[in-house]
Amino acid sequence: MTSCPIISSHGAAIPAIGLGTWPLKGETCELAVATALAAGYRHIDTASMYGNEAEVGRGIRSSNIQREQIFLTTKVWRDDIADGKLQRSAERSLKALDLPYVDLLLIHWPNASIPVAQSIKALCDAKRRGLARHIGVSNHTTALLAEALQSASEPLVCNQVEYHPHLDQRKVMAATHAAGMAMAAYCPLGRGDTGGVLREPVVLSIAKAHGKTAAQVVIRWHLQQPGVVVIPKSATPSRIRENYQVFDFALMPAEVAAISSLAKPGSRIVQPTGAPQWD
Ligand SMILES: NC(=O)c1ccc[n+]([C@@H]2O[C@H](COP(=O)([O-])OP(=O)(O)OC[C@H]3O[C@@H](n4cnc5c(N)ncnc54)[C@H](OP(=O)(O)O)[C@@H]3O)[C@@H](O)[C@H]2O)c1
Numbered sequence: 001m002t003s004c005p006i007i008s009s010h011g012a013a014i015p016a017i018g019l020g021t022w023p024l025k026g027e028t029c030e031l032a033v034a035t036a037l038a039a040g041y042r043h044i045d046t047a048s049m050y051g052n053e054a055e056v057g058r059g060i061r062s063s064n065i066q067r068e069q070i071f072l073t074t075k076v077w078r079d080d081i082a083d084g085k086l087q088r089s090a091e092r093s094l095k096a097l098d099l100p101y102v103d104l105l106l107i108h109w110p111n112a113s114i115p116v117a118q119s120i121k122a123l124c125d126a127k128r129r130g131l132a133r134h135i136g137v138s139n140h141t142t143a144l145l146a147e148a149l150q151s152a153s154e155p156l157v158c159n160q161v162e163y164h165p166h167l168d169q170r171k172v173m174a175a176t177h178a179a180g181m182a183m184a185a186y187c188p189l190g191r192g193d194t195g196g197v198l199r200e201p202v203v204l205s206i207a208k209a210h211g212k213t214a215a216q217v218v219i220r221w222h223l224q225q226p227g228v229v230v231i232p233k234s235a236t237p238s239r240i241r242e243n244y245q246v247f248d249f250a251l252m253p254a255e256v257a258a259i260s261s262l263a264k265p266g267s268r269i270v271q272p273t274g275a276p277q278w279d
Contacts, residue, residue: 004244007182014184048075060072076108086123090105124153162268165200185222202258
């Protein structure tokens with residue numbers, strides 16, 4: 001792996017590293033997107049709920065990189081996933097981004113008061129209308145994913161879920177990959193300095209052995225798992241570049257296993273009210 005892998009799913013070609021953009025706003029967001037694209041990233045992750053789609057669109061345009069070379073994801077907030085509302089949310093996102101389509105449109109969170117079949121039908125309709133090249137889901141458990149797949153008349157290409165060395169996601173990963181979908185890892189760094197992942201002695205000693213940083217080791221750990229996409233966020237230009245400089249070293253299988261063994265119960269970071277019953 002000497003350059004960023006592309007994860008293929010049902011015709012989608014998803015660059016395995018994307019820039020996460022929550023909670024970036026304003027000029028910081030625009031600069032982060034432009035910095036990432038200049039550093040080589042070709043994948044940007046946003047959402048209508050982040051309130052930064054206009055900035056993301058400006059960052060893309062200011063990079064002077066052709067739109068077709070960039071894989072752009074946005075998401076529909078869970079209050080907006082009823083039929084009709086979902087399509088209107090996607091239209092608003094495109095208006096804010098000032099772009100004619102996104103590459104991937106995700107249902108951000110399931111909503112227990114809206115039937116899965118209804119929201120997936122609306123999502124497929126948004127794709128057929130050309131608002132998105134590809135569609136998928138986020139925060140879907142194995143049970144919700146199975147329901148979504150049953151209702152989908154268009155391929156679902158991605159399930160975006162929390163995933164870092166402290167959180168065992170083997171069940172949902174197996175179900176996601178069994179459907180031929182990519183699994184995108186959010187909070188891949190366990191939220192950086194505010195979490196403990198980057199301070200783990202195992203991670204630090206592997207980083208020292210390779211002459212890399214803890215963040216680079218954790219990003220590399222994600223990349224060495226087939227079908228996994230990783231979307232670290234940083235507002236700091238040097239860190240944005242650092243997080244992409246991960247193609248000049250490789251972890252040994254024992255190092256990957258040692259990092260995976262850091263998983264422990266109670267490590268979920270994102271657990272809002274109304275979250276589904278996790279696997
Ligand atoms: N689908 C969902 O429900 C969902 C939920 C959460 C997140 N997401 C997406 O996933 C993206 C990533 O998740 P996240 O932002 O929650 O967590 P994260 O990427 O694990 O961590 C971000 C934190 O790590 C720090 N950081 C970044 N690079 C670093 C480095 N090289 N060394 C040390 N610290 C570093 C950042 O600090 P600085 O910014 O100060 O550099 C920031 O505080 C989000 O931005 C968003 O796009 C999706």
